Amino acid sequence: MLKTFPKGGIHPPENKITAEKRIRRMTVPKVVYVPIAQHIGIPSEIIVEKKDKVEIGQVIAKSGGFVSSNIHSPVAGVVTKLDMIIDTSGYKKQCIVIRTDVKNESNFEEKEYPLKSQIKMAPKAILQRISDYGIVGLGGATFPSHVKLNVKEGVKLDCLLINGVECEPYLTADHRLMLEKADEIVVGIKILLVALNINKAIIGIENNKKDAIKLFKELTKNEPNIQVAVLQVKYPQGGEKQLVKAILGREVPKNGLPLDVGVIVHNVGTVFAIYEAVQYNKPLTERVVTVTGKKLENPSNFWVKIGTPITDLVEEVGGLPEGTRKLVNGGPMMGKAIKNTDVPVTKGTSGILIISEEEASRGEAKNCIRCGECVFVCPMGLEPHLLMNLTEKGFYEKASNEDIMTCIECGSCSYVCPSHRPLLDYIRFGKNIVKKLQTAKN
Amino acid sequence: MSTQPIIISASPHVHSDRTSKKLMYDVVIALIPAFLVSLYVFGIRAFIVTAVAIISCLLFEYLIQKYLMKTEVTIGDGSALLTGILLAFNLPSGLPIWMIVIGSLVAIGIAKLSFGGLGFNIFNPALIGRVFLLVSFPVQMTMWPTAVENNTTIADAVTGATPLGVIKEGLMFGDTMSTIATKIPSTVELFIGITGGSIGEMSALALLIGGVYLIVRKVITWHIPITMLVTMAVMTGIFWMVNPEQYANPLIHILSGGALLGAFFMATDLVTSPVTKKGMIIFAIGIAVITVVIRLFGAYPEGVSFAILIMNAFVPLINTYFKPRRFGSKIKSKIV
């Protein structure tokens, strides 16, 4: 029996249609739009002005506080304006617009990065490097990594978990990264072990990525500190709390963090970015993005520079097919629907999903038939039908007592509801209001 | 490119194939084997009762929703159809048509729509209809036509009591189980369906097939039916082992009466059963206990309908107290 989390979970069709496609390099965009709010926490502060010349990797926006991150220029070029551009949220946000200098060779050279397995930096220096080079959680949450790795005195930490699960249907960015940069990722894990001063790391991979499992088992054969844990295919296996429970059997306490049970979780993409930052002085300026959809001509995985407009990516895969009704930034379960393709790629963009008519429309919402499916599939042990009811009627206090704030917004409840009720919409709304009420009280 | 506008919605952007319509129609399919058996046993009469029940349920739902409640008409979602079928399966095949119509009106109008429609009712509508008819017309509701040779005539059905009825009466008059055993069908006959009773409770085999179909199709889970039947077997088994002459053996209890029909189709009704697995088990145990108490010590020979209705009333309480364990709470499977 493969390990998995015991309660809840669903099995949506995987549709990993780009699993066999090697990651290819996206053409350098002519203009990049770099938003300043690409991570959880305080937006960065812009430190460049119009008409400034910037180099690849130059800091263009400084961290705005502790829970914040630096932003580096993905191309060499000229800052044309500081504008308000619509980002994934649908609202306009501050962006730095840079026009790529097509004559500057540094934009187009394909550098070779041979494997560097020797770790020469000290732990504190590694953490500083991670902080300076704008590394954030690339699994989609975009939490600044140096904050996650900031273990206070006296806090017990004994294990590092690497999230290679990629439980969202359609997305294959992490899978391909694991296949093509496996050695680098192992070195990255070792770097993190040095930085955290622990000696146990486990990589969690779902059973549908058998080639990656085989490869990593081979590579970690002679590494006593690193193991591979094969996990059952179930959504949301990749959720932090579910991953910790599945691999180690430890349950993160309610409203707590994995650090409370001595664990830190990092995505494989983040680990690779850390490797490049520490060994090659490369700040975070690009990432792997899966562009996929059933009707696309040529769905693929790309190395994309941050700030590339999604329009460029869509062109590269053959254009929007007839009958496209939905554009999703991310996976189908937790991704955000966007209005048009003028939105730029950010640090948190793991995939672009293009959905056509048949799958796009939501069913009409009907009465709750109290079938209990939502309760059965909720990985956090909540009762979504009740939370939606309470939120609809305005009983926010009661909803808070029913632990609405522990919801991880995985979407399993809305997925299974036979009456097509918009459970997650109301739960998100309820969480917003409860958060506001709680901050108002304090 | 596309002429229709891009759709925006919150995540998730995919949905499973489950719809409530599919669930309802799956239950209808699961009831087909039982229906075929009763057609064979009771002839055309079974078909008429079922058809009348279905038509009146659909008709009343349409009329009340359109003209009285003035809301959207939802007769296409399969719930009224299912209520009609289940109501028919609880009635004797000789029931006059006008009584069936009244039963449908009570089931749909009072037990379902007056609470607010699908999803808002507390009690199982088919059972409310059946119990209403039982209390209002006790004579006709306990005239059980037995199997007839020539299965086409309506008027000359011979009536007799159900096996449980025979047992109850016999015990009341002082007979012991060994003498009564000769008057009721054997266990095998009960299993296959050569017995008297309501339209639905004929063949244990057919009902089991339907029940297994539902579990395989993931419409219901094993918790309610298995728990209910096991608890019934254990309770009646204890009494039978103590005094086999005064109490029927557990196999007879499970295979006769509405036990199987109730366990797989009535108690598992999604709207009126608890939402958590823990709660479902408590619910099923409650039904089994009350059924056995009514059967062994009560005035009625059959207690499943009443037991289910009584436990339906407890479901909101069960839902409040048997909540699933929250992830990250230190309490291990304790009742919150």
Added chain:
Amino acid sequence: MTDSVLYSVLLLASLGIVAAVVLYVVSKKFYVYENPLIADVDEILPGANCAGCGSPGCKSFAEKLVNTEDISDMFCPVGGNEVMKQVATILGKEVAEKDPTVAVLRCQGSCEVRPKTTEFQGPRTCAISAMIYSGETDCQYGCLGDGDCVKVCKFDAMYMDETTGLPVIITDKCTSCGACVEECPRDIIEMRPRNKRDLKVFVGCLNEDKGGIAKKSCAVACIGCSKCEDICPKDAVVMVNNLAYIDPVLCTLCRKCVDVCPTHSIIETNFPPKKPKKVVEKKNVIKKEATVEPLNVKTDA
């Protein structure tokens, strides 16, 4: 036979008498003293329980009025100055006098002028759609059209116009209780002073985008051209973030700005038709007294 009837009657009668005595004693013993003034004040208050005063209901507002020393900052918007004067007489305290206000809808983005570019699927309440994304049109500041304000109005003073997709405020019924102002997630409804003939001049737009972008998303948007600011003789118009705002205190209702606005973004209501000029008939739109700050761009959840 008559015995049993007599006994039944006597028994029931005595039960009734005992119950009556018990109830009387209890009502006297557990009597809660309440200041009779509270009941008097509660009589005069409109009884709408709309929470426009800040208290949950009229009775509790009456209690607050009676029990607080200084009631000069308390006001019942539904009853208005009349009711407050009566309260002042009963309680012998000073009350504030406020100019009557009325609610005003600061958006003209109907389906005609502000085309929909996407389709929203989800619960149709403004609170949730505002949280999920910026709206079905290209203007992220305008009315979402799902009618939360209409639902919350206790005085039936609002309804949804099906053709324009915007809510309509019936000025005569509006009591300026402020519920709709609270409810709107985009702060589109404002309280503006009400005068005798209900003449109003205000900017019917909240769009802070630059002119070109604003005009593309909505034909009657404020493009920030500042023509109104230049022409106003009383300096009542201020431009902030490509958006004009008319200060109701300084405005003299001369309507020079209305004529000069290139996109007809400024609305005038209830003026007699002057010349063969198009009069924009807006029946309800009430502006808030407070100035509208540059709209906080709503970050998503």
